[in-house]
Amino acid sequence: MxxxxxxxxxxxxxxxxxxxxxxxxxxxxxxxxxxxxxxxxxxxxxxxxxxxxxxxxxxxxxxxxxxxxxxxxxxxxxxxxxxxxxxxxxxxxxxxxxxxxxxxxxxxxxxxxxINAIKNVQWIELGKHRIKPWYFSPYPQEMCAQPCIYLCEWCLKYVMNATCLARHLVKCNLRHPPGEEIYRKDTISFFEIDGRRSRTYAQNLCLLSKLFLDEKTLYHDTDPFLFYIMTVFDSRGFHIVGYFSKEKISDENNLACVLTLPPYQRLGYGRLLIELSYVLSKCERKTGSPEKPLSDLGLLSYRSFWSQAILDVLINQKYHDSENKITISINDISEKTSINIDDVIFTLKELELIMYYKSRHIVCVKSDVVKNHLKNKSKPQLRIDASCLHWVPKEWNSSKKH
Incomplete structure (x- = not known):
């Protein structure tokens, strides 16, 4: 049959x-x-x-x-x-x-x-942007029945209509995320939010991000997490661009969730979010890795970042005149980049830079890979300036309150 x-x-x-x-x-x-x-x-x-x-x-x-x-x-x-x-x-x-x-x-x-959950929100309005959601998010049912949910771009409170939003904005005193500013260069700033101390803001942020992240499940329990909010500054205040979150206590993962809001995508902000997560890992003297599994888009972003960071290290190494080979181990690459060893090996394999030679694995940097890398680096791109970071790692003890 x-x-x-x-x-x-x-x-x-x-x-x-x-x-x-x-x-x-x-x-x-x-x-x-x-x-x-x-x-x-x-x-x-x-x-x-x-x-x-x-x-x-x-x-x-x-x-x-x-x-x-x-x-x-x-x-x-x-x-x-x-x-x-x-x-x-x-x-x-x-x-x-x-x-x-x-x-x-x-x-x-x-x-x-x-059958999975059906998109339940038609539109959201956040500041000057009206955005069509991609996925389901558990906003209250009476909100979802409206043609558009209006969000305060400062505290992320959600209301039913423009009139309610206008009344709220008169009372809202925030003009930036409710946390400590840890980075500022030009118009870009990052704020660190404690998911326990700013629980309402963190939960509203999770509701917002769920509209654009299919696999995101976190909503109510934000206490174990830190949120790093990227903003752009103008005369009105600090406008949210995106964020990443990380667990306060984690041996391996330096990022749990990352999002660049749709109006700011394809402008290099996603890479900046990922880069900051590794700069923080360097400050902690740790190597890190994003929480797995990654989405298809997330994997593409990370592969691009890992490739550039690892090739930067390889190309900057000195060569032995006699043997013409790079004197660096995978452990060294991991230490210099703060990228987890497994992710370093994965990236080297993806770039086809690992070869088996004389009964051992070696890294062989091909000229075409170097050429493409240098060409990509010559293009203007946003980068984290570590000198503009003002952040000290905190000791989180699992036996005490966060």
Whole structure:
């Protein structure tokens, strides 16, 4: 018996139910892609369908209308009733004009039980920016029912409308995150927030970041964490750009969560956040690593940072005139960069710089890698200036209150 999914022609979108798979038009590109229907609702007498595009990030999940659905090839979920199936053109399989045979054969058997949380916030307004969220975040239900949630950009308090926000701003005395400023250069500052001392701010920050981080689970228990908020300064105050968090007590991880808010992405701020986490590790005389597993985007950011930091060390080493080889160990690289040894080895392998020679592993820096590295370094980029950091590591004892 064939295990390939069977597709049916639906006479009406009313026959569709949660768990169905069909071809849907993507708003961003106008292209038709296979998608699962995760939820169905009716607004203004018109049905809407919340869909997840297969093999795409969940941030592209969205509500669509009937005009965006291709009813010529629908796969019903396994638990769909026989009566429901018979409504679909007498169960006659048809060829799908918008999916390739390869795509059809690779579609997973989707269970409604596997459906993840649906995006519940339409828009947020933070300062001068109105932002469309990517993922679900557990804001109060009455807030989520509004077209837009308004956030105070200073304390991150959330309110229902612009009028409530205006009233709040009259009373809000903050013009920067409620912590100690530990770094300032030009218009960029970092503030250290204790998740216990500034619990409300930290929880509001976690709610905000959950809108843009799919795997983030932290919300209520912020006490064990420190938050490092990056801001840009102007005449009005210090505006939040992004942040990273780290556990107060951790033997290995120097970063738990990192986010650059969408209006500030692709400007080099993400790299700056990562770099600061390692500068703090150097101050602690430790090596560090981000909490695993990393997201796809997180891994790309870290690979870029690790590669540049490690190549900086290798290229700056002196060569023996006679043997023409770098006199440095992986432990030395880890110590100089504060990058965990496993991450150093991973990066060297990714760059194909580790070779097996005369019964031992050696690091071989190739000329094309050096050329690309120097070319990338010549481009303007934001960097942490350690001389502008004013921070002393704290001793956190697990046996006492944080």
């Amino acid at each position: 064939s295990n390939k999914p069977t597709f049916f022609f639906c006479k009406s979108a009313a026959q569709l139910e949660e768990g169905c798979t069909l071809s849907v038009r993507m708003e961003a590109t106008g292209m038709w892609k296979p998608a699962d229907i995760l939820s169905i609702k009716t607004e203004g007498g018109k049905r809407q369908y919340y869909v997840h595009f297969l093999h795409f990030d969940k941030r592209l999940d969205d509500w669509v209308v009937e005009e965006d659905l291709n009813l010529s090839s629908v796969r019903f979920p396994r638990n769909c009733s026989t009566a429901k199936r018979k409504l679909a053109d007498e169960d006659l399989p048809v060829a799908n004009e918008t999916m390739t045979r390869s795509q059809q054969s690779q579609l997973p058997q989707k269970s409604v039980d596997e």
